[in-house]
Amino acid sequence: xxxxxxxxxxxxxxxxxxxxxxxxxxxxxxxxxxxxxxxxxxxxxxxxxxxxxxxxxxxxxxxxxxxxxxxxxxxxxxxxxxxxxxxxxxxxxxxxxxxxxxxxxxxxxxxxxxxxxxxxxxxxxxxxxxxxxxxxxxxxxxxxxxxxxxxxxxxxxxxxxxxxxxxxxxxxxxxxxxxxxxxxxxxxxxxxxxxxxxxxxxxxxxxxxxxxxxxxxxxxxxxxxxxxxxxxxxxxxxxxxxxxxxxxxxxxxxxxxxxxxxxxxxxxxxxxxxxxxxxxxxxxxx
Numbered sequence: 001x002x003x004x005x006x007x008x009x010x011x012x013x014x015x016x017x018x019x020x021x022x023x024x025x026x027x028x029x030x031x032x033x034x035x036x037x038x039x040x041x042x043x044x045x046x047x048x049x050x051x052x053x054x055x056x057x058x059x060x061x062x063x064x065x066x067x068x069x070x071x072x073x074x075x076x077x078x079x080x081x082x083x084x085x086x087x088x089x090x091x092x093x094x095x096x097x098x099x100x101x102x103x104x105x106x107x108x109x110x111x112x113x114x115x116x117x118x119x120x121x122x123x124x125x126x127x128x129x130x131x132x133x134x135x136x137x138x139x140x141x142x143x144x145x146x147x148x149x150x151x152x153x154x155x156x157x158x159x160x161x162x163x164x165x166x167x168x169x170x171x172x173x174x175x176x177x178x179x180x181x182x183x184x185x186x187x188x189x190x191x192x193x194x195x196x197x198x199x200x201x202x203x204x205x206x207x208x209x210x211x212x213x214x215x216x217x218x219x220x221x222x223x224x225x226x227x228x229x230x231x232x233x234x235x236x237x238x239x240x241x242x243x244x245x246x247x248x249x250x251x252x253x254x255x256x257x258x259x260x261x262x263x264x265x266x267x268x269x270x271x272x273x274x275x276x277x278x279x280x281x282x283x284x285x286x
Contacts, residue, residue, distance in 0.1 A: 004111050005118075011085050012119035024125035026152045028210055029077045030276040032119075033062060038084055040077060040276035042066040048093040049076040051083040060084055066271050069198060070214055071155035078116030086111055117162045121152050126159075126168065132205055137169050142180045143188070143201075143240075150200040153212065156182050186218075191238040194218055194245075201240050204261035211265045212280075214272075217246045219265070222256045229253075231267055250282045 013023060019035055021027055033040050039061045050063040062080040064073050076093070083091060088108050129151060130137050135144050149159040157178060164174040180188075183196040199218035202211060204225070213219055220241040221227070227234075229252040232244040246267045255262040268279035 004107065005114050007086075008082070008111055008114040009118045011082075012115055012122075015085070015119065024122055024128050026125065026206075026208060027120070028153065028212065029074050029081065029120060030212075030279075031210075033077060033081050034277055036081070036084075038062055038081060040064065042073075042272055042274060042276065042279065044271065044273050049073075049080045050092045051080040051088075051090060053084070053090045064276075066273060069155070070212065070217075071149070071153065071158065074153050075116055075120065075155065075158055078120050079112045081119075082112030082115035083108070085115065088112070117158075117165070120154055121159060121162050123166050123168065125152070126163065129206060133203075137163065138173055142177050143185055145177055146182065146185055147201045147203055150202060151206055151208070156185075189238050189240050191236065192240075192243065194235060194243060202263075203241065204256050204259040207261065208263045211263050212268070213246050213265060214268050215246050215249060215270050217267075219244050219246065221254055222259055222261065224258045225254050225256045225261075227252060227254045232265070248282065249280055251280055 015032065015036070016023060019032065030040050037059055039059055041061060041063050043063050043065065044067070045065055046067055047065050048068070049065065052061045052063070054060045062077055064076050068076065079093065086108070126148065129148050130140065145160060146156050149156045152159065160174050160177045163169045164171060186192065186196055186199060197216065197218055198214065199220065200211065200213060201220040202208070204222040218235070219232070220238065220243055223237065223242050225242060227244065229250065231246060231248050231250045231252045233247050235243045235245050249267050249269045252265050253262065254265055266280035272279050
């Protein structure tokens with residue numbers, strides 16, 4: 001096995017152990033970074049992200065563009081955290097730098113990408129979530145994979161690429177899955193009339209302490225869910241559950257007695273600029 005992959009996997013497992021997270025559960029990368037003493041800030045600049053190493057009197061900082069979809073920001077944060085954990089020093093990751101084979105893609109970029117993938121999407125965790133739903137990875141549908149990507153907070157394509165690289169699925173299966181897009185998947189859900197938009201499908205079969213979305217995003221929740229507050233607006237019923245739209249920033253609790261499911265949904269404003277730890281506050285204090 002590639003020694004850089006082994007190094008990335010060991011570092012990711014060390015972080016989970018340090019933060020008392022098991023080797024399989026989904027995690028929130030913004031919270032993890034903060035727990036490790038690394039500030040995360042969203043900025044309005046057209047790039048992927050930037051890591052600034054520790055300077056006199058200032059803690060290390062990750063800067064992430066707010067112009068990217070939320071799942072992409074999640075992976076970018078994991079990537080920049082990888083640079084921090086391996087002591088790579090300050091750097092800017094432009095639009096092309098996450099492309100293997102690109103002019104900027106070197107050993108350190110590979111290590112940061114691999115670290116992000118292993119930390120965000122542990123192989124055992126992915127397999128466990130498919131098994132929990134009695135889905136076989138080689139026969140699961142595109143929508144099934146979207147449910148799992150929602151659970152881990154990563155992009156649909158990112159999850160599939162990760163599964164292919166780690167030989168959880170064949171290259172043929174990955175190619176088949178990637179013939180669609182999130183927008184097409186949204187249109188394919190029976191009983192749904194909402195316009196194309198960012199969305200998550202939470203089926204309630206896995207325990208998540210927190211779920212992050214943005215104002216204007218849609219979220220599918222189990223049909224018997226109890227949603228507190230006025231931050232989520234029920235739109236309609238579908239085969240994937242009740243569809244809610246996030247209409248304002250804040251934190252709401254959702255639960256399902258039938259599924260023994262409960263979670264806090266943290267909603268941030270569109271194009272939020274500021275510290276990640278304040279992203280869900282209704283009044284911008286940063």
